[in-house]
Amino acid sequence: MPRGLLIKYFLRVDAGGLFHTYPHRGGPFKSLQEAQDAIDSYHINLCKFKYLGGLSKEDRYVWHTLYWRNGTRKNSKEALDVMMNYNPTREVVKALLDKHNEDHLLEDLAYEIKKVVSYKAHFPRKGSQHECRSFSHLNVLVERGPNAIEDLLFIEMTCTTDGEFEEYTLSCICVVSSEDDDLHCQ
Template identity: 30%
Template structure:
C-alpha cells in the first residue's frame, strides 16, 4: 500500500526528505528548469499544471472523487497502523481498517483539525463478532509551522457507539450531523468553538479531455 522508501526514520523531516527524493527520481526533463531551459516563471506554471512525472493535473470528476476517497483511506490506514504500533498490537489483536464513513476538516484558532469516522475490526474476531465492525472516531491536528514544516498530531483515536452524540460545533455548523464524536467533551480538541468558517477546496476537473473546467 505504501511505496518502499526505506526506514525506519528518526524524524518527520528525515522521512519527508526521503519521500521528496523518491518523487524527484520520477521527475521528467520538462519538469526540471535547467534541463528544460525555461524561465522560473514558466517552471512555476508547469509545476501548477503537471505532476513531477509530467502527468497533467486534471482528471474526470469521477476519477477525482475516487482519488480523494483513496487518499482519505490511505490516511486513515496510516492512523490505524500507527495505533497498532503504539499499543504493541500484533497477530489476532491487530485492527484492520474496513470503511471510511465520514470526514471533515475544521479551521479553529488558526489550526486545522481533521475528524474521521471509520470502521475496523481485529483479525482474531470470532464468528460472533465477525459480522459487526467497530466504529471509531479519530481527530488529527495539523501543526503547520511556516511554509516548509508540517506535522500531523493524532489528538484522539477511540471507539464510539452509533448512539454517541458528542457535541462538535465544527461538524454541526457545516452540516456534518452524521459524524459520531465521543460523548466525553475533553476527548477531542477541535470543534468546541461556535464559529462558522467556510473551508473551501477548489479542484479542477473535466468530464472529457479538453472540456470545460469547474472550481
C-alpha cells in the same frame, strides 16, 4: 525535497526510533534524512524532464500544459490512477492508527483502515482557546483481528504547526456502536 509535489507526505516515528513514510516509499528508515532521500529518489525517478532551461517560452508552456510537475502526462491512465488513488486524509489516518496500534501493543487486534466514511475539518478562530491549527472529526471503517472484525471508529485528530511542519495527533478514538446513547471518547 522536490518542490511543487502533488502529494503530501506524512512521517511517523515508531517506538524504536525508525521513520515510516505515508504513502509508503520503502523503509522503515533509521533517520529523517534517509526518509527524505527515499522520497526525493522516488520523485526524481518519476520526473522525465528535470531541466527545461533549454526550451523556448512556448515549448515550456506546451510542456506545462501536457505534463504534471512530476513528469506524468496529464491526460493519461497513469495520471488518472495517481489522482484517483491518492487520498491524504486516508494516509494521515493510516499513520495515526499505526502509531495507536504500536502504542497499545494491539498486534493481532490492530486496527487496519478500510474506508474513511466521513471527514469534517474545523478551524478555530483567532483568539480561540484551542492552540491547534485545526482539528478534524472522522468516522472510519476498520478491520481488526484474524477474523477481520469490522468496527466503525470515531476519531478526532488535531493539527499543530511550527511554521514549517505540521504535526498530527490522535486526540480521541473510540468504537461507535448502535447501542451507544451518549458517546464519550477516552
